[in-house]
Amino acid sequence: MIFIDTHLHLDERIMDSINKLSPNYGIIIGTDKQSNEEAIKFCMGKNNFFYTLGIHPSEASNYSNSDLEFILDNVSTSVAIGEIGLDYYWKNDNKEEQKELFEKQIKIAIDNNKPIVIHNREATDDIYNILKKYDERLKIIFHCFTYGKHELELLLNLNCKFGIGGPITYPKNEELREAIKLLPIDRILLETDSPYLSPQEKRKELNTPLNIPLIARKIAEIKEITEEEVITKTTLNAIAWFDLKV
Numbered sequence: 001m002i003f004i005d006t007h008l009h010l011d012e013r014i015m016d017s018i019n020k021l022s023p024n025y026g027i028i029i030g031t032d033k034q035s036n037e038e039a040i041k042f043c044m045g046k047n048n049f050f051y052t053l054g055i056h057p058s059e060a061s062n063y064s065n066s067d068l069e070f071i072l073d074n075v076s077t078s079v080a081i082g083e084i085g086l087d088y089y090w091k092n093d094n095k096e097e098q099k100e101l102f103e104k105q106i107k108i109a110i111d112n113n114k115p116i117v118i119h120n121r122e123a124t125d126d127i128y129n130i131l132k133k134y135d136e137r138l139k140i141i142f143h144c145f146t147y148g149k150h151e152l153e154l155l156l157n158l159n160c161k162f163g164i165g166g167p168i169t170y171p172k173n174e175e176l177r178e179a180i181k182l183l184p185i186d187r188i189l190l191e192t193d194s195p196y197l198s199p200q201e202k203r204k205e206l207n208t209p210l211n212i213p214l215i216a217r218k219i220a221e222i223k224e225i226t227e228e229e230v231i232t233k234t235t236l237n238a239i240a241w242f243d244l245k246v
């Protein structure tokens, strides 16, 4: 049973674990100029890693046009544009700049027929309204879905899948687990967001892509299906959605 961690970040402190991921697969996520460059370099010559390119909303007031040009120059070998989106938790005095950067990258994705990986913090309504404008032409991944039924029902209207990770194991997230019961397995992708958001039983350690089975186990428990079924189906979902050459 092969799994795919659809969302991880390169980090010096977890490189040993990342290098042990084979025969499983991982998608390295870019967030700014430097991480985009590092993702490309890391994936070169490796069959079990892919990368996305994007500028995170936290960079909305700092990025330069050459950062976007870099994405354009390398988009053909990426599997998605991301992570991109809106983050009103971190900073909410530059909403217009965030939206402008978000839409510029949505257009790159559409022009190049790539899915988009969405970062959303306290910005569900604005993200929904922007995506709705382009929906038919987009394949969307809501990375790190941590909301409840209300948001889920809204977002399910879009052409999207949901990245589910460590937060489903946290004791306080009962509403999230209730939402996952309503989420069809064919809309789920597994992700760790390493090195962040370690599953509950590893909460004191940095997260690594090797923790994907802990997330699959929790989804299996919530949905009353087997862990094998969760892994098999979500692996196929990821291959299809990101058009992975595996």
Ligand SMILES: [Zn+2]
Binding pocket: 007, 009, 029, 083, 193
């Ligand atoms: Zn991330």
